[in-house]
Amino acid sequence: MQRVVVTGLGALTPIGNNMTDFWNGLISGKSGAGLLTRFDASKFKTRFGCELKNFDPQQFIEKSEARRYDLYTQYALIAVDEAVKNAEIDFSSLNCNRIGVIWGSGNGGIITFQEQVMEFAKGDGTPRFNPFFIPKMIVDIAAGIISMKYGLRGPNFATVSACATSNTAIIDAFNYIRWGKADMIITGGSEAPLIETTIGGFNAAKALSTNNDEYETASRPFDVSRDGFVMGEGAGAIILESYESAVRRGAPIIAEVVGGGMAGDAYHLTGTHPNGEGAFLGMWEALNEAGIKPEDVDYINPHATSTPMGDMSELIGIERVFGANPQLNISATKSMTGHLLGAAGAIEAIACIKATQEDIVPPTINTKNVEPSVADKFNFTLGKAEKRTVRYALSNTFGFGGHVAVSLFKKFEK
Template sequence: MNSKRVVITGLGALSALGNDVKSNWENAKKGKSGAGAISYFDAEKFKTRFACQISDFDATLRLDRNDIKRSDLYTQYALYTAAEALEDAGLDVSNLDSPFDAGVIWGTSQGGMGTFEKEMKEFISNDLTPRFNPFFIPKYLVNMASGVISMKFGFMGINYTSVTACASSNSAIMDAFNYIRWGKAKVMITGGSDAPITEAAMGGFNALKALSTRNENPEVASRPFDAERDGFVMGEGAAALILEEYEHAKKRGAKIYGEVIGAAMTADAYHLTATHPEGAGAMHSMKFALEEAGLTIQDVDYLNAHATSTPTGDLSEIKAISKLLDGNYDKLHISATKSMTGHLLGAAGAIEAIFCVKAINEGIVPPTINTENLDPAIPEGIQIVTQHALEKKVTVALSNTFGFGGHNASVVFKEFV
């Protein structure tokens, strides 16, 4: 089978750093924290009372009333960023020879948890006539974002949702990449969304002792690789990428941001929530993705780390990277943008993919903020970009995401030439 080239022609983003790609990237370069007090519910009784919430989100700017009425927030985020990405790509169903040439592969970790929580509360509290909203089931289903995106934009090809916890959107990107290079599609909308700033999610992650509890100073709570890190900061949002077969993009004169050249997934087969302590699965995920791209880690200029600011997870990833580098630390620079966006769970890989692409386009590596004292267990010579962005030529970027259940997913991006 002749493998086709897969290029990136459109981007969309939504997070605590901004409501479009431009504002997300500008604030990432500046090292802005998106963390603040939770306003969606009374968090006073929770161990963690802050998160990275989206500000001033107005769904009506891109969605109609029915889109909003019938969709959970995670689906609204998905539609919003997909619309931005398609507009950016100058693409709609009229650009296609057939609507079956284009599809959607989306990622999410929790789907419509907000809807599920709300409907159950209302059902339990209504003593007179307990009943559910007729949109309850379609709003909370985890596959609904990909379905609704296809309905909204008329794309009738491959359509499904990838659910691999916090690796979900990287696994979605990988699948979209594969279907295009295998000749099964010409265009794919891919990415991920999650809206997990809910009582159930915050309480559940608190029970796992996974969240930072720096309530007195949320802006500095996410501190990947720092010796005093104490857990991740919950984030929310979405990001979308338009992947396109190169000849199709060339024919319609599309602008091209970059190219996807490799991707891989592995399993830790180790623990429900913890990463493998030696990073065995993570190392092979990166290794296999790079092998598919015809590269080694010595060819990578920038690595956007999964690094969530948890005591064990950050170190296992560094061990994996260090094993691949084998002491050759000079070229690779690493950063963890979750220090700014918080952890977007199933959307993490998608927004970090956009940061990788923008790093390639502009020659800027975004920083890891709040990291003041590197964990002494990190090998000397590992180059982690802290506090301020780094100007550097970036030809190849690698993005990692790891999820509960032992899921590891890595994607390789390259400058388009």
């Protein structure tokens, strides 16, 4: 089996439009929440979310090109461009038949879908659709466009597992490289869901916070007053590479991927198993694959969406694996970024990777009163970042349908 390392990172998030700003936003405890600006949300139960700030895609993509891509694909291209530059990749010097793209999105081009269907509904029933409608909308197109931009002919596909999507993509990329099927894979996920369709749909499912009076602090994982998640948007890109390939080209190695666990709750359409069954199995699988013990893990970035049932079931699963351990840092970065749905796993994996590199655990913000039954069992890293050695960091993601994906990262050591 090949060792798999991280050589590049790119981020486009509600708290920073590049890696530097994203990481600084995380460790400073910055909230990305604000009132929605893309549409008039005054009649919706939720009127806020975590939008990108001061972002203009035409700073990165030509206007004529951008018209062919849904916003989720534009986000993907921008994050990947940063990751490729940070990884110091010269594709012309590499065998691009051995370089792939595995990219995820939970909703794909949902903006395009909404626009086209609404336009059709206004007409006389005659089908007049944009010729780019289907290629802009489908979930796999971002992976395809990334591969076309760089001329990459290795494994190329999209993953979809709801909010576990981009963590699933990372695990797939990890496996393809360690099995010797590729030397390098661009992976991660992107999402652009802050429109009427998704806000209304998740409101109907009673999943979103409706705390419109305190929107900046509405994402409060594990707090007794939590009332649902805050939706976000953006993208996270990760360059995974075999250790041999990275050394051969003198790449900057940031961290190592050592485990990935996938499982299913097999329980409920949208709810997590009350005993954290899938979470437990996914975490155990990741640890077993890495050949480490639970006490070796220093930091967990939990799924922790700030939903009443979901947060508690995850903590039950964590306690089943790790026991009650006040020395174990848990920090829910969704308290700052909001929930990026299919892209959540990517930016949270990046938070774990950076934690191993910098020996800093980002904080959980907004949470004041942790559920009493678990308050003393873990270090929830409340309010401010903590300096500590982070040798192993675990990232949990769960999705509607019971999907579970858990990735495990290690501080890089030669």
